[in-house]
Amino acid sequence: MKQLKSEHRLALSGTPLEILLLDLLSIVDFIQPGYLGNQEHFTETYEPRGEGAESAQRIARRRLSAKLRPLLLRRLKKHVAKDLPDRIEQRRDCQLGDEQRKLYLAELRRSREQVMKTVAEQGLNKSKIHVLAALTRLRQICCHPKLVGSDTASGKTETLFELLDALVAEGQKVLVFSQFVQMLQLLEEECRQHQIPTHMLTGQTKDRQEVVTAFQNDPNAAVFLLSLRAAGTGLNLTTASYVVLYDPWWNPAVEAQAIDRSHRIGQTQTVNAYRLISPGTVEEKIWELQQSKAQTIADVLGEEGFARSLSKTDLEYLFAED
Numbered sequence: 001m002k003q004l005k006s007e008h009r010l011a012l013s014g015t016p017l018e019i020l021l022l023d024l025l026s027i028v029d030f031i032q033p034g035y036l037g038n039q040e041h042f043t044e045t046y047e048p049r050g051e052g053a054e055s056a057q058r059i060a061r062r063r064l065s066a067k068l069r070p071l072l073l074r075r076l077k078k079h080v081a082k083d084l085p086d087r088i089e090q091r092r093d094c095q096l097g098d099e100q101r102k103l104y105l106a107e108l109r110r111s112r113e114q115v116m117k118t119v120a121e122q123g124l125n126k127s128k129i130h131v132l133a134a135l136t137r138l139r140q141i142c143c144h145p146k147l148v149g150s151d152t153a154s155g156k157t158e159t160l161f162e163l164l165d166a167l168v169a170e171g172q173k174v175l176v177f178s179q180f181v182q183m184l185q186l187l188e189e190e191c192r193q194h195q196i197p198t199h200m201l202t203g204q205t206k207d208r209q210e211v212v213t214a215f216q217n218d219p220n221a222a223v224f225l226l227s228l229r230a231a232g233t234g235l236n237l238t239t240a241s242y243v244v245l246y247d248p249w250w251n252p253a254v255e256a257q258a259i260d261r262s263h264r265i266g267q268t269q270t271v272n273a274y275r276l277i278s279p280g281t282v283e284e285k286i287w288e289l290q291q292s293k294a295q296t297i298a299d300v301l302g303e304e305g306f307a308r309s310l311s312k313t314d315l316e317y318l319f320a321e322d
Helices: 023-029 038-047 052-068 097-122 124-145 153-167 181-193 208-217 252-259 284-293 294-299 303-308 312-318
Strands: 088-095 174-179 198-201 223-225 242-247 271-277
Touching: 023 038, 023 052, 088 153, 097 124, 097 174, 097 312, 124 284, 153 174, 153 223, 153 242, 153 271, 174 181, 181 223, 198 208, 198 271, 208 303, 223 303, 252 271, 271 284, 284 312
Parallel strands: 088 271, 174 223, 174 242, 198 223, 242 271
Antiparallel strands: none
8 A cells, every 4th residue: 555656645544543653653754754663663653662661651652642732633423423422331240150250269379479480480470371371261260160161151141131131132242352252152041042133243253244243133132242353344334222242352442443333323312331350369359450541551552551551569479369
């Protein structure tokens, strides 16, 4: 695209920054070649590393924002869709059952010992893959122990169906997002047992539009099970006014995009979004760290950004039992 010869260039994007800051470099370099330098210069200037990086990154972001101002026209949804109904977000706590909590605590102790040993031997920066793997396993236990090979019941699944049963009985359509495709498959089977009609979209879905159209045109109450990565962008699902984020994602901006599959032009009802969180677990602690590190996570998106922003104190907090 950059080789095309033209007098004027315009880039139109609903998501100019989706995964990394480099997304911006790619777009800007098409519009104004060389304006932000090459990739090496961009990374050094706007993603500083090392001691005091968090403070330096905030300053770098402000510099980048100022640099973009002459090129960028940003229109928020509220500016172009003033008649769009409200969006209400709330947290719904999901208590772990006794057996599920025993399984969680056993894994927490094992993970803590393994992660701290790896950090001591390799350093925090070289241990992020191990940190993410341990956190992911703990999050899977919170979602449903079957994701780690246990037949223990899931308190979160029980809470979800208390919500779904009531909404479907009212004739509502509901979007349910999860990071884990296997979790969606478990929910599909559970929906079948509750006699709740379902549609499902994951990265394995071959004809996305056909599945979306079937859900949109379904005159009955139904649940749409969606992979967060496969369905976070590019879908219009305005026949649903209820959204459930089954498991919290590292980056709140991705969660907001998921909710926006329903809260967009064409929606006529208030959108209600529920975040399901297991209190007293790593899910809640990640959520709390997101609040305290909101600016950093908003700037450096994605799971690697989350891991990169963690300090040793954060790790000790995440893997603590209280």
